[in-house]
Amino acid sequence: MSSDDKPYHHGDLRAALLAAAEAELAERGIEAFSLRSVAKRAGVSHAAPAHHFGDAGGLLTALAAEGFRQFLAAQAAREAVAAGDPASQLVAAGLGYVDFAIARPTLFRLLWQSDRPDFTDADLGPAARAAYQHLVDQVMAAGGRTTADEAAVWAIAHGLADLLAAGRLRTVGTLPTDARDAMVAGIIRRALP
């Protein structure tokens, strides 16, 4: 078949729909998200997603599960280039937390502030827990002892990430990358005992 043919069977529609969904999310925002738009962008009929994801919530659930894995990967990427001591690793995880929020703000919002994904899903549930549990584990490794230590680090990383993703906190968001990293790192360290 020639390259512009549209075979009845897509081949990898599930992945294509997930990619289209994230693009739609980034362009139109989470509140204007439309399943039919996603289908149109992927070049299939409006009811095609149903077979792979059930309903709109199912698509967003799958997208969120994938998102949490990438969220964790963003933290791991920072840790890989950081010093090996526990405190540095913790700060690196926090930087990755913020990186993800800045790079993909709408997806970040889907992960943390949306009630459309089904967090009891067998795939999403563990993925979500693993994502923030990682940060909490780092706190203990870095000398944290109490639940207040956990909460403080999580809250400060999450607060920075959320405010930056929303475009508030201009004094930090408009900084050059290096300076911003340094400031974020310094702020995260304040939460440690």
Place this chain on the structure above:
Amino acid sequence: MSSDDKPYHHGDLRAALLAAAEAELAERGIEAFSLRSVAKRAGVSHAAPAHHFGDAGGLLTALAAEGFRQFLAAQAAREAVAAGDPASQLVAAGLGYVDFAIARPTLFRLLWQSDRPDFTDADLGPAARAAYQHLVDQVMAAGGRTTADEAAVWAIAHGLADLLAAGRLRTVGTLPTDARDAMVAGIIRRALP
């Protein structure tokens, strides 16, 4: 007229619609928010809100403006019963920030994570800025000197508020009120220089 009459003119439909909108928001969540449901709840036709708010975005804009004022009031309420020194006042403002998020999580989400309200609106714009500017001002009064000080306090208060509003951070959220307040206060103090 008897009590169950439905006069053609409502009397104070604008306020009734705002109240109905917040109730709908709390019950159905921000992503399932429906203008027609709000109208039905207020006992008027589906097009009645248009006259007062233009479109759905206009209603949410007005609701957000009112929300920001109440958000500021929650901080003021805590400050009124706190010690007068700047540090105590700052912690009190943070506690009010968290109070509001816990008491009205969906409205909190409308204020901070929704793109449906029009933040360039002549009423909402100033109301929003005033709400978080207040916290930033408190930082300076309490000895803050740098933008990092501002960002740290704002981020930690916002992070706690957002995580608690979303039902994460169970270790803090399930605490008795007094203990939770004490922990939140202690965490906020970590952000100070």
Place this chain on the structure above:
DNA sequence: GGCGTAATCCTGACACTGTCAAGATAAGAG
């Protein structure tokens, strides 16, 4: 090779949504 089953995708329909246009009703000014 051919066949039957199952997976995949499409078409059409339904109820619901936001928004607009036009009309009905009531309040208030003169």
Place this chain on the structure above:
DNA sequence: CTCTTATCTTGACAGTGTCAGGATTACGCC
């Protein structure tokens, strides 16, 4: 009392998610 204006309703339209049924293709099995 009349006229103007604000307020609210009715009806229509396009767009949305979801379901039922049908069309098309892939794949295992002979």
